[in-house]
Amino acid sequence: MLDCARWRRLWAYAPAVAALLWVGLDGPAQAAEVPQERLQLCGTCHGENGNSKMEKMPSLAGQPELFLANQLILFRERLRKSEAMAPFAKDLTDNDILALAAHYAKLQPEPSPEPVDAGLAARGAELARKMYCGSCHLPDYVGREQMPRLARQRIDYTIEALTAYRAGTRYGVDTTMNGVMYDVSDQDIRALAHFLASVR
Amino acid sequence: MQSVRYSAAKLATGIGLGALLAATAAFELNAQQPAAPPPAWKQGMPSSMADSKLAPHAAPMTVTPVEKITVDKLKVPKGFKVEIWAHGMPGARMMALGDKGTLFIGTRTIGKVYAVSDKAGKREHKVVAEGLKQPNGIAFKNGSLYVITIDQALRFDGIEDKLDAPQPTDISQAINLPPSNHHNWKFAAVGPDNKLYMSIGVPCNICEIDTGKYGLIRRQNLDGSNIEIVARGVRNSIGFDWHPQTKELWFTDNGRDWAGDAGPEEELNRVAANAEGAFYGFPYCHANGIPDPDIKKPNPCAGVTMPAATLGPHAAALGMRFYTGSMFPADYKNAALIARRGSWNRTKKFGYDVVLAKINGAKATITPFMTGFLDTQTDAHWGRPVDVLQMPDGALLVSDEHNGAIYRVSYSGKVAATK
Numbered sequence: 332m333l334d335c336a337r338w339r340r341l342w343a344y345a346p347a348v349a350a351l352l353w354v355g356l357d358g359p360a361q362a363a364e365v366p367q368e369r370l371q372l373c374g375t376c377h378g379e380n381g382n383s384k385m386e387k388m389p390s391l392a393g394q395p396e397l398f399l400a401n402q403l404i405l406f407r408e409r410l411r412k413s414e415a416m417a418p419f420a421k422d423l424t425d426n427d428i429l430a431l432a433a434h435y436a437k438l439q440p441e442p443s444p445e446p447v448d449a450g451l452a453a454r455g456a457e458l459a460r461k462m463y464c465g466s467c468h469l470p471d472y473v474g475r476e477q478m479p480r481l482a483r484q485r486i487d488y489t490i491e492a493l494t495a496y497r498a499g500t501r502y503g504v505d506t507t508m509n510g511v512m513y514d515v516s517d518q519d520i521r522a523l524a525h526f527l528a529s530v531r
Numbered sequence: 532m533q534s535v536r537y538s539a540a541k542l543a544t545g546i547g548l549g550a551l552l553a554a555t556a557a558f559e560l561n562a563q564q565p566a567a568p569p570p571a572w573k574q575g576m577p578s579s580m581a582d583s584k585l586a587p588h589a590a591p592m593t594v595t596p597v598e599k600i601t602v603d604k605l606k607v608p609k610g611f612k613v614e615i616w617a618h619g620m621p622g623a624r625m626m627a628l629g630d631k632g633t634l635f636i637g638t639r640t641i642g643k644v645y646a647v648s649d650k651a652g653k654r655e656h657k658v659v660a661e662g663l664k665q666p667n668g669i670a671f672k673n674g675s676l677y678v679i680t681i682d683q684a685l686r687f688d689g690i691e692d693k694l695d696a697p698q699p700t701d702i703s704q705a706i707n708l709p710p711s712n713h714h715n716w717k718f719a720a721v722g723p724d725n726k727l728y729m730s731i732g733v734p735c736n737i738c739e740i741d742t743g744k745y746g747l748i749r750r751q752n753l754d755g756s757n758i759e760i761v762a763r764g765v766r767n768s769i770g771f772d773w774h775p776q777t778k779e780l781w782f783t784d785n786g787r788d789w790a791g792d793a794g795p796e797e798e799l800n801r802v803a804a805n806a807e808g809a810f811y812g813f814p815y816c817h818a819n820g821i822p823d824p825d826i827k828k829p830n831p832c833a834g835v836t837m838p839a840a841t842l843g844p845h846a847a848a849l850g851m852r853f854y855t856g857s858m859f860p861a862d863y864k865n866a867a868l869i870a871r872r873g874s875w876n877r878t879k880k881f882g883y884d885v886v887l888a889k890i891n892g893a894k895a896t897i898t899p900f901m902t903g904f905l906d907t908q909t910d911a912h913w914g915r916p917v918d919v920l921q922m923p924d925g926a927l928l929v930s931d932e933h934n935g936a937i938y939r940v941s942y943s944g945k946v947a948a949t950k
Contacts, residue, residue: 397589401640404592409662410642425593425621463576467586477589502664504589504640510735 365430372419373431381438389488392438398479399432401504411501440483447486447529455526458519462511472530477504482530489524575737575825576789587875590915592621592641595934601913605903607940610860613901616928616939617654620645623930623937625718625769625850626920627671631691634920634937635659635676636930637669639716644669644678646694647937659690659697667769668717668729672753679717679729682708684755705755709744718769718850723778726750730782732767737787737814737825746813748782748802762802764811764835770850770918774890775865779804781839781890783848783869786817788876795821797848798838799869799888799895809836839888840895845874846882850918850930858925859942866890868900868927870916880905883912885919885929901929901940 370379373391377383381392391399405411406420407428423431459465459472467478474480481489495501497512497520512520576583597618605613622638623645629635634647644660660666660678668679676687678699684706685699706727709715714732722728733746740746748762748771761780762768771782780802786795795817802809814823815831818841822831842848851869866889873883883905888895904914915933922928926941 397591401589401592404641408642410640410664429593460581463581466581466583469584470582476586478586504592505587507587 365427365434369427369431370434376415380441381435382441382443383485383488384444387487387491388485389492390440390443390484391435393440393473393483394435394480395474395476395478396429396432396436397476398474399435400428401477403428403431405502405504440480442483442531443485443528445486445528448525451522451525452529453526454519455522455524458523459526462515462523464523467507472527481527484524484527486521486524486528489527490520493520493523574735575787580789585876585878588873588912588915589640590622590933591935594619594621595936597936600931600934600936602936602938604913605901605938607901610944611940611942613938613940616937617647617656618934618936620647620656620937621935622932623935624917624932625667625669626918626928626930626937627669627676627720628920628922629671629676629691630674632923633691633694634928635669635671635690636937637667637678638932639665639667642666644676646690648694657694659687659694660685660699665716668719670719670721670727672721672725672727677719677721677727679706679708679719681715681717682710684708702755706751707755707758714767716769718771720771721753722750722780723773724750725753727753728761728771728780730765730768730771732765733813736789737823739814739826742810748780759808761807762800762809762811764813765800766813770848770869772852772867774801775853775855777804781851781853781867783842783851784811784838785847785849786845787814787823788845790824792844792877792879794818794841794844796841796844797846797871799840799842799848799851799867799897800836801839801893803893806836810834811836839890839893840897842869842871842886842897843881845877847872847874848882848886850920851888852919852921854921854927856921856925859927860944862889863887867895868919869897870919870929872915872917872932873905873912880907880910880912883915885916904931 376385376388377391381390383390403420403423406413406416407423468474468481472482493512496508497515499509600615600618602613602615607613620636622641623636625637627635632649636645642661642663643658644666645656646659647654647656664681666678666680670677674689676690678685684703686702687697687699690697709731714734717729719729728748728750730748731745733740742763746765747760748765748768749758749760751758765784767785768782771780773780782800784798784800786797798818800811812835814826815828816822816835819837820832848869848871851867853865853867854863866887869886869888871882871884871886874881884899885901886897887900888897905912914931916929917932918930920928926939929938929940
């Protein structure tokens with residue numbers, strides 16, 4: 332969840348968002364280009380190069396294009412519920428979304444600034460192998476198609492995402508992750524998050 | 532005939548719970564086993580496949596521009612023609628036709644229901660419902676559209692006159708859906724007996740199930756009363772129809788994953804008139820009598836109704852309808868057309884087509900009808916057929932989830948008109 336101060340900060344951008352979206356609707360669809368103002372807005376939370384320095388805000392750099400597009404559509408359609416993202420996603424066109432996805436997919440993912448617990452990471456490595464995470468997310472966890480990059484993702488965000496999948500409060504484009512996370516303990520979720528953040 | 536009722540729902544509503552909560556609570560009260568299944572996706576995956584990179588192929592949720600829909604790659608038999616009939620509807624899957632000619636289309640992930648109207652030869656579409664949890668099950672009867680999602684049942688009365696301001700009635704409590712998510716997007720249709728039929732898939736890839744609750748096709752009156760089980764041991768059926776002459780129910784069923792490239796194959800099944808409630812084998816016996824490698828018991832195929840035909844390994848045989856029109860050649864009459872969305876759990880892709888099932892009593896023979904969604908040389912696909920529907924003029928509509936498009940297949944007999 333967002334703390335109050337950050338929530339107020341985000342709302343301060345609302346008029347700018349509205350203006351940007353107006354511009355977006357006005358101009359011809361350009362799947363290849365994202366307006367600078369919009370990138371700055373996204374970067375406020377997700378990091379200007381798509382690598383988040385903000386608590387529980389996911390890094391977007393190097394995420395697969397289809398994954399990014401899908402998530403923006405899920406936000407827009409209110410199928411992935413997020414108070415933080417809803418105002419930004421609600422009026423995005425398909426072409427806006429494709430352009431954002433293409434932009435962030437090309438950026439270079441950097442390690443999270445969070446400290447990694449080596450013991451937890453070692454345990455997480457073992458768990459990830461047992462849970463076949465690499466089958467879909469690939470053995471180096473860089474993700475593909477609708478399946479996100481996990482390597483170098485923020486620890487606190489991964490914990491939040493996996494917990495939401497376990498609780499059934501978040502879905503991907505199918506219910507696979509809800510099945511995967513059934514009955515996984517808090518401690519195991521932490522271990523997975525520390526391991527995945529540390530994958531180079 | 533077996534009967535089942537989740538009757539605690541009525542008690543629960545007495546204390547003011549919402550419809551969905553009531554249905555869920557009632558189901559859990561009745562459950563003999565823990566409500567949540569073990570990890571659905573892991574079940575049955577052998578350690579020898581730990582390095583496998585097979586994963587489902589997700590369809591885009593953005594609009595495919597019409598000029599990028601390569602309809603000219605589609606191949607149909609001589610004398611048939613394919614054209615794009617409607618487009619711009621991401622995730623288009625199951626189809627139902629209204630009395631006044633509106634085509635309703637369900638989806639999964641994107642959560643929308645579309646309505647397509649024909650305006651002077653041009654198709655326009657509207658979104659009549661959105662924000663739903665996989666509204667795959669849609670049916671039309673007596674002016675009402677029924678939308679069955681994973682956790683809700685909605686009825687839109689007089690919908691064809693209210694496309695701009697649809698007014699759903701939540702009938703979830705009466706319809707009484709089970710709580711599990713996995714394999715619980717529905718296929719729905721109203722039968723010749725005027726009852727609402729739907730599939731309830733199994734909450735796993737392969738697992739022991741309570742056959743009274745999951746892995747079945749059931750029916751109930753349109754007001755939700757009198758739930759009866761029509762077929763059990765059905766893994767996940769996303770397509771059924773009634774034979775035009777015998778009025779017997781025929782259905783497709785998807786085989787399990789992670790048991791190798793060869794199968795077990797998907798099935799085309801028949802529910803004989805005197806055998807309603809029959810058992811179709813899940814989880815012990817698959818396809819033409821293949822024992823499950825993981826869930827074992829003595830004589831696993833004893834008492835199992837065998838398929839009328841197998842439909843190929845991992846092919847994802849989904850929507851099917853019997854052809855009753857007079858546009859197509861005479862040998863199509865009373866044959867079934869079946870959309871095969873195409874495989875993911877197979878090293879070389881299979882399916883991605885529409886096949887014709889010619890029925891001979893309790894058996895069927897399968898031949899290709901519409902191909903070209905898959906390039907077998909490069910193993911790349913560009914489309915995913917999910918459902919078929921016969922129009923009043925006898926033409927066949929085919930939905931393509933990947934491109935959010937509906938194709939129209941017509942027959943003139945003129946070879947020059949074909950690819």
